[in-house]
Amino acid sequence: MIEQLKNILLTQLPILILTITVGVLSALGDGVTDQLSFDRDRINSGQWYRLITCHLVHLGPTHAALNMVAAIVGWIIFRRVFDQFQWLICILVSALSISTMLWLSGVEWYVGFSAIIHSLMLLSIGLDRSINKITRFILIAGLVSKVLYEQFCGAIFSGTTVINGDVSVESHLFGLISSLILLLFFKFKDRIFHQV
Numbered sequence: 001m002i003e004q005l006k007n008i009l010l011t012q013l014p015i016l017i018l019t020i021t022v023g024v025l026s027a028l029g030d031g032v033t034d035q036l037s038f039d040r041d042r043i044n045s046g047q048w049y050r051l052i053t054c055h056l057v058h059l060g061p062t063h064a065a066l067n068m069v070a071a072i073v074g075w076i077i078f079r080r081v082f083d084q085f086q087w088l089i090c091i092l093v094s095a096l097s098i099s100t101m102l103w104l105s106g107v108e109w110y111v112g113f114s115a116i117i118h119s120l121m122l123l124s125i126g127l128d129r130s131i132n133k134i135t136r137f138i139l140i141a142g143l144v145s146k147v148l149y150e151q152f153c154g155a156i157f158s159g160t161t162v163i164n165g166d167v168s169v170e171s172h173l174f175g176l177i178s179s180l181i182l183l184l185f186f187k188f189k190d191r192i193f194h195q196v
Helices: 002-011 013-027 030-036 040-044 061-081 084-104 114-127 133-153 159-163 169-195
Strands: none
Touching: 013 030, 013 061, 013 084, 061 114, 084 114, 084 169, 114 133, 114 169, 133 169
8 A cells, every 4th residue: 555655655746746846936925936936027137037936926816726737737648648757858948948039039027827728738749659640630730729819819818817917929939849849859859869
């Protein structure tokens, strides 16, 4: 029984650490969010850690909870696609590439994990060998359609009343773009490392 519990905890460690971290940071309030958010002026003054930490803080507990529920559901469905180290690398690469795109696009301020969720969802759908081609096409088409709809029509729901702020729809697009970078890496990694 104890061995089974230990195995369950070890296999679920990435999502547990993420959920606990986001929960604690959310509970610590606005002061912590201010210190860890994507803030263009502070990043320009050398606070580069914000390129990662902005994805761990949220507009409030509801925003954090919604993002973590989505992350947990994604983890339950797709956890077998990568090992724990690969998940960590994918999250870090997604965070850095999304934050770079936020910076390049002129965004002044950002918080939340939803862009990484979009990145990991597309990446997982693209690489999960248990999904047949038709289902993969439908899932990718649905996700891409949702993000494109947001780019032209705005967020599917009004975030102001639910999460105390506007949904950053451009970050969702940047999440999909970052997953394409990762998909290309995974597709060609054997060729890349074979030549080195």
